[in-house]
Structures are given as structure tokens and as C-alpha cells.
Amino acid sequence: MKTIQLHKGKKYSICSCGLSRALPFCDNAHREFNAKNGTDYKSVKIRPNETVEVELNSVNWKR
Ligand code: FES
Numbered sequence: 001m002k003t004i005q006l007h008k009g010k011k012y013s014i015c016s017c018g019l020s021r022a023l024p025f026c027d028n029a030h031r032e033f034n035a036k037n038g039t040d041y042k043s044v045k046i047r048p049n050e051t052v053e054v055e056l057n058s059v060n061w062k063r
Contacts, residue, residue, distance in 0.1 A: 001057045006048045017041035018060030 002024040006012055012025065017039075019029035026043035034041055 001055055002061075003053060003055050005051065005053045006046060008048055008051045010047065012046045012048075013043040014046060014056060016044055016058055016060065018058060018062055023061055024056045024058075 004024060014024055015022075015026040015030070017030040017033060019033055020027040021029065030041040030043070033039060
């Protein structure tokens, strides 16, 4: 579980694959993994309407 603050109007890209070295944010590691494994991982895009603190989690996050 990662707790982060998201700022109003800023675009965030959240990792769904668990391979990012910058969790909880996507660092595009999913692209190479998808190419090698035929998977279709994509980041989750968020642009909040107000500044909020959120708790994020994914079953793929091992770190
Ligand atoms: S690195 Fe995990 S979704 Fe992009």
C-alpha cells in the first residue's frame, strides 16, 4: 500500500504491472515486458479535480 498526495490538475501515471522502479508510478517498464510476453499492461492515468491524498495498491506490487 502506497499513500501519496495527488495535486489538482496534474496528470499521474500509476503502475499496474508491478515492474516499475518508481512505484507507485509507471516508469514504462511494462512496455518491454509486454513485448516479450504478449501481455497488455498499461498504466492507470489519473488527473484529480482537487488535491487529495490517496492510498493505492495493486496485487502486482511486490515491493
Ligand atoms: S511500469 Fe508498470 S504499468 Fe508501466
